[in-house]
Amino acid sequence: MPVYEFTMILDRDLSDDDYDRLFEAGLDDSSPGSENGHGYIAVTREAPRLLDAIVSAVHDTVRAGLRPVAIEEEDLLTLGQIAERSGRTHESVRLLAAGRRGPGGFPGAVGAGKASLYSWAAVSDWFAEKLGVVVQPHDANARLLAAASHILRARALAPTEDLVLLASA
């Protein structure tokens, strides 16, 4: 089953007790944390579709007594995810990254082996500059994450029944 990664920004910072509540609500597959006074949950979730991963992660968070107010796309990708976004095979991207194919100078990774993560912003720039290939910066999953984030922000502003009416107008 595919693994989807994104970060949910929460309505407040996390207390000591929140961590256990999040774990017990089903977010034992994710990494909650705190940054600049805001709580967040870095989600790493196996699900049939991204939509299922988002909906279940939001449900789990609400069940733990917290409210996600935005979702951020993950810029850090594996070589497999880069292959998918750039329309190349995994082997082709692996060789480009290793400098065994193409002009070299592929953006550096954090971590080693299969766990290596690359910045999509840096990699997509490299494709454009070195190969003259413009890779789609925002695929369908990125658009869904952006839409989900807008809905979470809207939910913090207006009652759900009003949002349903607006969405179906």
Add this chain to the structure above:
Amino acid sequence: MVSAGRHPKNAINAVIGDLPDNIEVVPIHKGHRWGVLGCATCDATEAIWSTPRSADNHARGLLRFVARHLHDEEG
């Protein structure tokens, strides 16, 4: 027997055993948290679970924290 500073999952040890200077791991053993990753540059923290659903996926999440907090390399 697992030592106090060593996480029982190898995939997680691979991440927390090779951290940049500005990121520290603090074992706390509190509830479901085995410890915390902390960034000394910006004070951000992230939980390390004792028994994550998938050690490999949790390790990947922690690696994302490390990558986001490479402040020095960002210049």
